[in-house]
Amino acid sequence: MTLFGYTIDGGQLFGLISLLSVLALWLIVLGRERHYGRWFRQWEADRKARRDAENGQSSSPGSGHAKRGPWG
Known part of the structure; x- marks a missing residue:
């Protein structure tokens, strides 16, 4: 068989x-990862x-405490 002249x-x-x-295989693994x-x-x-x-906390940034x- 000849490919590109070789x-x-x-x-x-x-x-x-x-x-x-x-x-x-590696491309499939990368996609799954x-x-x-x-x-x-x-x-x-x-x-x-x-x-x-559950704890009654708000995750919004302006929730009353700066x-x-x-360490918060």
């Missing part, structure tokens, strides 16, 4: 197919909202 034997063809398969990250951030935000609602440094 003769490709069975081993090289297998290597090329394997390389493309691994690339496709990004989806999981988005899901986890949304889950954390929902959990915090439920906890704040933040004073990194």
Whole structure:
């Protein structure tokens, strides 16, 4: 088989197919990992909202107390 003027034997063809398969696998894994990250951030935000609602706290920035440094 000839590709771009180079003769490709069975081993090289297998290597090329394997390389493309691994690339496709990593792209699928990357997409799923990004989806999981988005899901986890949304889950954390929902959990915090439920906890704040149970404690009777408001999550709005002007809820009566000013933040004073990194410890609140």
